[in-house]
Amino acid sequence: MSIWRRPQGLEWAAALCLFLMLREWLLPLGELTDTGTLWPFYVIVAGILLIDLVVPYRWLTFPLKLAGIFWVVHRDFSDTAFFSKDWLIQVYTSLLRDLPLAMQQDWTTMLPLSRNLLFDLMLVLLISMVTYLVLEQRQGLWFVFLTELYLAVLDTFLPYEADGAIIRTLIYGFLMLAVAHLHTMSRRAPVVGKSRWTIWRALLAPVLIVTFAVGVAYAGPKKEPIWPDPVAFLTGNNGAGVGTMKKVGYDNNDENLGGPFQQDDTLVFVGVTNERTYWRGDSKDVYTGRGWTKGDREYLLIPDPASYEWSQMLYQGTETKDVTATLDFSRGARFSTLFFPGQLKKVASIEPAQTMLVYDRNHQQVELQSSRERTRIAPVRPESYQLEAEVPVISEKAIMQADMNYPEEIKERYLQLPAEMPERVKELALSITKNAATPYEKVRAIENYLRTGGDYKYETKDVPVPAPDQDFVDHFLFDSRRGYCDHFSTSMAVMLRTLDIPARWVKGFAPGTAVGKDGLGNDIMEVKNKDAHSWVEVYFPGQGWIPFEATSTFTSPVRINYDRTTEDTQLPVPVPDLSEHVVPDRGDGRLDELEEADRPVTTSRSMPWQLKAIGAGLLLAGAYVSWRRRKEITLWWLQRKMRKHPAELYPDRYHLLLVLIQHVHSKREPGETLREYVKRLSLPGDKRQDLQYLTHLYERVYYGCREMEEKAKEIAHKIMERLSQQLKP
Numbered sequence: 001m002s003i004w005r006r007p008q009g010l011e012w013a014a015a016l017c018l019f020l021m022l023r024e025w026l027l028p029l030g031e032l033t034d035t036g037t038l039w040p041f042y043v044i045v046a047g048i049l050l051i052d053l054v055v056p057y058r059w060l061t062f063p064l065k066l067a068g069i070f071w072v073v074h075r076d077f078s079d080t081a082f083f084s085k086d087w088l089i090q091v092y093t094s095l096l097r098d099l100p101l102a103m104q105q106d107w108t109t110m111l112p113l114s115r116n117l118l119f120d121l122m123l124v125l126l127i128s129m130v131t132y133l134v135l136e137q138r139q140g141l142w143f144v145f146l147t148e149l150y151l152a153v154l155d156t157f158l159p160y161e162a163d164g165a166i167i168r169t170l171i172y173g174f175l176m177l178a179v180a181h182l183h184t185m186s187r188r189a190p191v192v193g194k195s196r197w198t199i200w201r202a203l204l205a206p207v208l209i210v211t212f213a214v215g216v217a218y219a220g221p222k223k224e225p226i227w228p229d230p231v232a233f234l235t236g237n238n239g240a241g242v243g244t245m246k247k248v249g250y251d252n253n254d255e256n257l258g259g260p261f262q263q264d265d266t267l268v269f270v271g272v273t274n275e276r277t278y279w280r281g282d283s284k285d286v287y288t289g290r291g292w293t294k295g296d297r298e299y300l301l302i303p304d305p306a307s308y309e310w311s312q313m314l315y316q317g318t319e320t321k322d323v324t325a326t327l328d329f330s331r332g333a334r335f336s337t338l339f340f341p342g343q344l345k346k347v348a349s350i351e352p353a354q355t356m357l358v359y360d361r362n363h364q365q366v367e368l369q370s371s372r373e374r375t376r377i378a379p380v381r382p383e384s385y386q387l388e389a390e391v392p393v394i395s396e397k398a399i400m401q402a403d404m405n406y407p408e409e410i411k412e413r414y415l416q417l418p419a420e421m422p423e424r425v426k427e428l429a430l431s432i433t434k435n436a437a438t439p440y441e442k443v444r445a446i447e448n449y450l451r452t453g454g455d456y457k458y459e460t461k462d463v464p465v466p467a468p469d470q471d472f473v474d475h476f477l478f479d480s481r482r483g484y485c486d487h488f489s490t491s492m493a494v495m496l497r498t499l500d501i502p503a504r505w506v507k508g509f510a511p512g513t514a515v516g517k518d519g520l521g522n523d524i525m526e527v528k529n530k531d532a533h534s535w536v537e538v539y540f541p542g543q544g545w546i547p548f549e550a551t552s553t554f555t556s557p558v559r560i561n562y563d564r565t566t567e568d569t570q571l572p573v574p575v576p577d578l579s580e581h582v583v584p585d586r587g588d589g590r591l592d593e594l595e596e597a598d599r600p601v602t603t604s605r606s607m608p609w610q611l612k613a614i615g616a617g618l619l620l621a622g623a624y625v626s627w628r629r630r631k632e633i634t635l636w637w638l639q640r641k642m643r644k645h646p647a648e649l650y651p652d653r654y655h656l657l658l659v660l661i662q663h664v665h666s667k668r669e670p671g672e673t674l675r676e677y678v679k680r681l682s683l684p685g686d687k688r689q690d691l692q693y694l695t696h697l698y699e700r701v702y703y704g705c706r707e708m709e710e711k712a713k714e715i716a717h718k719i720m721e722r723l724s725q726q727l728k729p
Contacts, residue, residue, distance in 0.1 A: 008183065008186075010179050010182060010183040010186065011053060011135070011183060012053070013175075013179045014134075014135055014176050014179045014180050014183065015049045015053055015135060017172045017173070017175050017176035017179065018049065018130070018131070018134055018135065018140075018176060019045060019046060019049055020168070020172045021143070021144070021147055021169060021172045021173060021176070022045050022127065022130070023042065023045070024147060024151065024165050024168065024169050024172075025147065025150065026038055026041050026042070026045075027165065028154055028158075028160050028162075029041075031159075031160055032154070032158060032159075032160055040072050040076070040120075041123070043072060044068070044069065044072060044120060044123055044124065044127075045123075045127055047065070047068045048065055048124060048127045048128060048131060049127075049131060051064050051065055051068075052128065052131045052132075052135070053135075061128070065124050065128070066121075066124075069117070069120045069121060069124060070082075070091075070117075072120065073091075073113065073116055073117050073120065074087060076116070077090075077112065077113045077116070078090065090113065091113070091114075091117070094111050094113045094114040094117075095114050095117070097111065097114070098110040098111055098114035098115065098118075099114075102114075102118060109352070109383060111354075112370050112378050130143060134176070134180075135180075138180045138181075138183075138184055140173070140176055140177050140180055141177060143173075144169070144170075144173030144174070144176070144177065147169050147173065148166060148169055148170070148173075151165050151166050151169060152166065159253060167214055167217075170210070170214060171210055171211075171214060174206065174210050175206065175207065175210065178206035178207075249264055249266075249333075249529040249532050250268070250281065250335065250337075250507070250508070250509065250529070250532045251532075252282075252337075254284060254291045254292045254293070254486075254505075254507070255288065255290060255291045255292070255293055256290050256291050257290065257291040257292070257472055257486045257487070257490060258463060258464075258465045258466065258472060258476075258483065258486065258487065259463055259465050260460060260461045260462065260463045261460055261461075261463075261484075262460075262461075263460070263530045264528070264529035264530055265528050265529070265530060266332070266333060266528060266529045267331055267332035267333070267526060267527075267528050268329070268332045268333050268335075268509065268527050268528055268529060268531070269327045269328055269329045269332050269333075269339075269527050270327075270328045270331065270332070270524065270525070270526055270527070271325055271326065271327050271328075271512060271524075271525045271527055272325065272326045272328075272518055272522050272523070272524050272525075273323060273324065273325040273326075273341060273522055273523055273525065274323060274324055274520075274521075274522045274523070275321065275323040275325075275341060275342075275391055276511040276514070276523055276525065277323070277341045277342060277391050277511060277557050278341065278508055278509065278510060278511065278533065278535065278547070278557045279327075279339040279340065279341060279508045279509040279510075279511070279512075279527065280339065280340055280341070280342070280364075280506060280508045281335075281337050281338075281339050281365070281507055281508035281509070282337060282363060282365040282506070282507055282508070283363045283364060283365065283504050283505065283506045283507075283537060284363065284504065284505050284506075284507075285362075285363070285413055285414055285416070285504050285505075286416060287416065287417060287418065287490070287493070287494055287497075287505075288418060289418040289420065289421070289471045289472060290466075290472055291472065291490075292490070292505045294362075294363060295362070295413060295416075296362060297360050297362055297363065298360070298361040298362050299358055299359065299360055299361070300358075300359040300361055301356065301357075301358060301359075302356060302357035302358070302359055303356045303371060304356075305347040305350060305355070305356065305357045306346075306347065306348060306349065308346070308347070308357070309345060309346045310343070310344050310345055310346070311345075312343075312544065313343040313344055313345075313364055314342075314343040314364060314392075314537070314544050314545045315342075315343055315390075315392045315543065315544040315545070315546070316542060316543060316544035317398075317542050317543060317544075318392045318393065318394060318395070318398075318543055318544065319392070319393040319394075319395065319561065320342070320343075320390035320391060320392055320393065321390060321391050321392075321393055321559075322388070322389075322390050323341050323342055323387075323388075323389045323390055323391055324386075324387070324388055324389075324522075325340070325341055325386070325387045325389060326384065326385075326386045326387075327339065327384060327385055327386075327387070328383070328384045329381070329382060329383055329384060330383050330384065332527075332528075333529070334381035334382065334383075335381060336367055336368050336369070336379035336380055336381050337365065337366070337367060337368075338357070338366040338367070338368055338385070339508055339509060340366070340387050340389050341387075341389045341391060342389045342390050342391035342392065343364075343389060343390055343391075343392075344364075344366065344387065344388075344389050345387075345388045345389055345390060346387070346388040347366075347385060347386070347387055347388075348385075348386040348387065348388060349385060349386045350368065350382050350384075350385040351382060351383045351384045351385065352380065352382065352383065354370060354371045355368050355369070355370065355371060355380045355382060356368075356369055356370075356371040357369075362413075364545075367379065368380040368381075368382055391557075391559065392546065392558070392559065393559050393560075393561050394543070394546060394558060394559065394560045394561065395560075395561050395563055396560050396561060396562050396563055396564055397563050397564050398542070398543065399440045399540055399543055399546070399560075400438055400440055400441075400564070401438075402438070402439060402440060402540040402541050402542060402543055403438075403439070403541060404439055404500065404501070404541075405541055406502055406539065406541060407541075410502050410539055411500075411502065413502075414497070414502035414503060414504055414539060415497050415500060415502060416497070417494065417497050417498065418471070420471070421471060421474075421494075421498070422471055422474040424474070424478065425471070425473055425474055425477060425494065425495060425498060426495075426498035426499075428477060428478075428495065429446065429495035429496070429498045429499050430498075430499070432445050432446055432449045432495075433445045433446065433499060439501050439538075439540065440540065442496070442499055442501060443496060443501065443538050443548060444548075446492055446495050446496060446550075447492060447548050447549070447550055447556075448670065448671050450488050450491060450492055450550040450551075450552075451488075451549075451550060451551070451552040452552060452670040452671065453670035453671060454477075454481075455481065456476075456481050456482065456483075456488070456552075457481065457482040458482075458483075458484060458551065458552060458553045459482040459483060459484065460484050462482070463480070463482065463483055463484070463487075464479075464480045464482075466479075472487075472490065473490055473491045473494045473495075476490075476491055477491055484551070485533050485534045485535070485551045485554065486534050488550040488551040488552075489505060489506075489534045489535050489536050489550050489551065490505060490534075491550065492536045492548070492550035493505050493536050496536075496538060501538060501539075502538070502539040503536055503537065503538045503539070504536070504537050504545075505534060505536065506534065506535050506536065506537050506547065507532070507533065507534040507535075508532075508533065508534075509527050509531045509532055509533060510527075510531040510532075510533045510554060511525055511527075511531075512525035512526050512527035512528070512531050513525065513526045513527075513528075513531075514649075533551075533554065535547055535548065535549050535550070535551075535554075535557065536548045536549075536550060546558060559702075559703060560703055561703075562703065631663070634663060635660070635663060635664065638656065638659060638660045638663065638724075639660070639724050639725065641656060642656050642657065642660065642720070642721075642724045643721075650697070650698070650701060650708060650713065650716060651698060651701060651702050653720060654694060654695075654697075654698045654720075657694070657720055657723060657724060660724055661681070661691070661723075665681050665682065665683075666680070666681070674695050674698070674699070675692075675695060678691050678692055678695050687723065687726070690719045690722070690723055691723065693716075693719065694716060694719060694720065694723075697712065697716055
């Protein structure tokens with residue numbers, strides 16, 4: 001007796017429809033994940049269907065499917081013969097190592113061979129079950145419904161356009177149901193000879209019905225959606241002009257910026273470094289009017305990262321400070337993008353070790369990829385890596401002398417703007433920089449305007465989105481005037497381009513929150529999703545790409561050596577305007593007061609109106625007293641914060657003292673330097689002298705890249721305590 005059987009034509013037709021439906025499940029992987037190619041999955045699905053059709057004994061199908069899986073994996077991961085001893089040992093050792101990791105759901109630490117093998121085995125089991133239920137048991141309606149639901153969820157909640165897939169699934173599904181029904185009828189009432197064609201002719205009716213229904217639905221007129229954004233509706237943000245509520249975090253898709261987001265305290269990595277600065281991930285150069293994309297890319301493959309060194313990746317001819325950093329992702333989210341402070345010099349080590357680098361020369365982005373893969377792209381999300389980098393110390397004298405003789409390739413790539421860019425954006429940029437003579441002065445003028453002079457509000461929840469035909473920057477600058485780092489950084493880059501100054505959009509993470517120090521005195525920084533950030537890099541001939549910060553709630557990453565001849569010629573330093581913020585948060589770059597939503601209070605039973613009236617009267621009385629005593633209350637709160645703030649964080653304590661002084665005396669004017677502000681204050685001689693001393697220490701520490709001596713720390717701490725306690729409203 002033969003182990004093979006000859007399927008009927010209707011069975012082949014049903015299997016083809018099922019294959020096409022399973023293909024719709026796999027297609028989104030190419031867009032939503034890092035899967036490089038889908039053909040191995042197609043081979044697996046087709047092989048399972050073929051084996052289940054032609055092998056009548058179920059006990060025999062499993063070893064055949066298992067052999068097919070091993071053949072697919074062997075083709076991708078081994079150069080030896082299929083039945084060689086080395087190949088079998090490699091499979092055995094990989095599974096022995098990675099099965100415990102699979103039980104712990106530590107997928108990224110697993111080797112690519114065992115990870116793909118286990119995934120393919122799971123795929124075999126699932127498809128075998130679907131084949132049994134749909135093709136043998138004729139229970140296909142549930143699978144059609146499940147596939148439609150799967151595609152609808154992807155289309156609604158993820159950046160995947162499933163319109164065509166939903167229509168195709170309807171066609172495949174109803175044809176599969178019709179074929180399965182006819183096959184069941186033919187088995188109950190067998191037909192022979194020419195009568196067999198009667199079954200095939202019976203398929204003509206369902207084909208015509210499905211074709212007509214789909215054609216009318218596709219070509220017919222359609223009303224505008226009553227529920228245009230279900231995500232915003234479900235999150236309570238379905239108002240006009242407000243975008244979908246999303247969580248903050250690092251993302252590669254920046255084509256449509258804006259809209260509200262929620263804070264996310266999920267840990268990304270722990271960094272140990274000798275320099276608190278931004279963690280650079282990627283840059284983008286093409287502004288579309290809605291967001292950013294990348295232009296032409298030039299890749300360099302680096303098989304041995306430890307032996308490769310970068311030279312002047314970003315900065316040219318500038319003084320730099322060496323930085324070492326270790327990034328540990330074992331307790332947080334993982335990315336295939338390599339994050340580094342300043343400009344990268346060397347990747348000393350990576351875990352896992354079987355990792356190579358893919359360097360994008362045009363955007364200075366580094367991606368990590370498995371060195372074991374041969375036929376498909378396999379991004380690596382590392383557990384940790386160690387870096388050597390450097391941050392710039394800009395000479396004010398040198399950067400002031402930088403002219404606008406940019407290389408042609410720089411102008412062609414980094415002066416690009418959409419053809420429909422509103423003219424008033426350029427007019428605003430010209431008005432801001434009308435008194436600036438050099439490119440650097442223009443850059444700082446626009447930076448200061450966005451940070452302190454333009455009445456723009458940092459906001460993350462009540463963030464409108466522009467109309468479909470409105471430019472993102474134009475909408476932020478002139479209409480909404482509120483947003484977060486993407487709004488400020490994009491606006492600065494675009495305005496600089498209107499002035500023919502090359503600029504680009506950069507993203508990564510803010511420094512994070514300091515949680516301690518290691519044995520060598522390096523800072524231990526916790527970087528979370530809420531630290532995801534974007535800023536601007538500007539090109540200066542002879543200097544390279546220099547970072548600038550347009551968002552007022554973040555500290556500028558650029559360090560400037562004020563080496564000009566006199567103090568009067570120094571430019572104002574753009575320090576964030578803290579006059580409206582009680583507690584600056586330099587760790588995560590956000591103000592928690594802007595992120596905490598008010599929660600409504602509900603009661604289980606109603607209160608008598610008399611109690612409500614008494615309560616309202618007490619509230620009004622308390623509000624009146626608080627209003628009358630608001631200065632004393634605010635001053636008490638700020639002094640309390642000063643006492644609790646760690647003494648070793650001198651720049652942060654200085655900013656708190658500055659807030660106290662502005663609360664009691666006059667506020668700083670936009671663009672006013674610290675020295676000018678201290679000089680203008682009406683203070684007694686001893687207090688003025690103390691404040692000038694503290695300001696001088698701040699400038700040395702923050703802008704001069706110098707460490708404070710222990711004696712100076714003690715003196716500064718005593719002066720701050722004395723000044724804060726002597727302030728009276």
